[in-house]
Amino acid sequence: MSGKRIKLLVRLRKFFCSLADCPRKVFAQSCHPSCKPYARRLLRADQQIQAIGLRVGSKPGARLCHTIGQLVSASTVLRIIRITLIPVVETPRRLGVDDFAFKKGRNYDTLLIDLDQHKPIDVLPDREGKTLEDWLRTHPGVELITRNRSSIYANAITSVCPNATQVADRWHLLKNLFEAVERFLDSQRPAIREAAQFISQQSTIRITTVSLTEMDLPIPATQQLLDNQLGSNQFI
Missing domain, CATH: 3.30.420.10 (Ribonuclease H-like superfamily/Ribonuclease H)
Incomplete structure (x- = not known):
């Protein structure tokens, strides 16, 4: 409860039949529906472990269960997953x-x-x-x-x-298109290389060197803020 482990002590009554021909001599009081016979956890706790295990698996599920106070092992999580009833699935359209x-x-x-x-x-x-x-x-x-x-x-x-x-489906169509384009481009490598060389020869990059002094550089933002504060204080 709230991440804390709680142990419940439940007292149940036993009944004994005095008839000699009774096939069942001992009758035990039934427990609440939230408990299963011979169980060590409530059904709600098992449902939490089941939900975590079905989504993340046994070992990660056991680690997550420890964070909420369910100290169970990966084997326990896996066992609960395996006894989960498979829901009946309707045929999709x-x-x-x-x-x-x-x-x-x-x-x-x-x-x-x-x-x-x-x-x-x-x-x-x-x-x-x-x-x-x-x-x-x-x-x-x-x-x-x-x-x-x-x-x-x-x-x-x-x-x-x-x-x-x-x-x-769309994924396989895109995959087939990618493979077809890749095969076509592989067959056109000489033409692609020739076109790239032609473009590199036609384009010329001009590099211009400009010398800058400290006076040409912009004033830092912190210095501008300091100058503005000093100017406002002098005005006041």
Whole structure:
């Protein structure tokens, strides 16, 4: 509470059944809904750790928890993250599809993004067209899909969602344009070098030397302020 650790001592009652054929001999009084059985923290404390861990991860989350009085380890934060229930995600109308690498050149997955909510909704275990086809079949209703220039994604979308509009995303278009311009400029290096030499020969820079004395330099701002104050005091 307010960054301070507080220990609550809760007393609960036990009830014993005197019937010989009772399958359960001992009954314990239930605790408040804010507490879980056998838990060492309130649900509200677990929710704080969960929110921090989901946003920053286990080790940074543990350090942040220490600043608010939650002395937990990175393993505890990771355990709470893993038992978090995954919310049910509705199929978006506009979907973003792109691959990413856990290890470049080896392990690639596919990331699916809800373009209306601006957040990821699922991660596919690879970047194969069959995997994307299976996901689209189980999530019908996508109207627009942005993707990279890969033909694998294009064929998968066309086979499952032929009526969906496919859009090449802006980042890949700019990347392809940059690569095309770079290849063109590399092929024109002799012409660029010749044009640069011609421009350097045509342009002449004239250097004029001017000698300045101390009287030609401007008066510093501090000196001007001092002179103004002295003049005002003489006037008074």
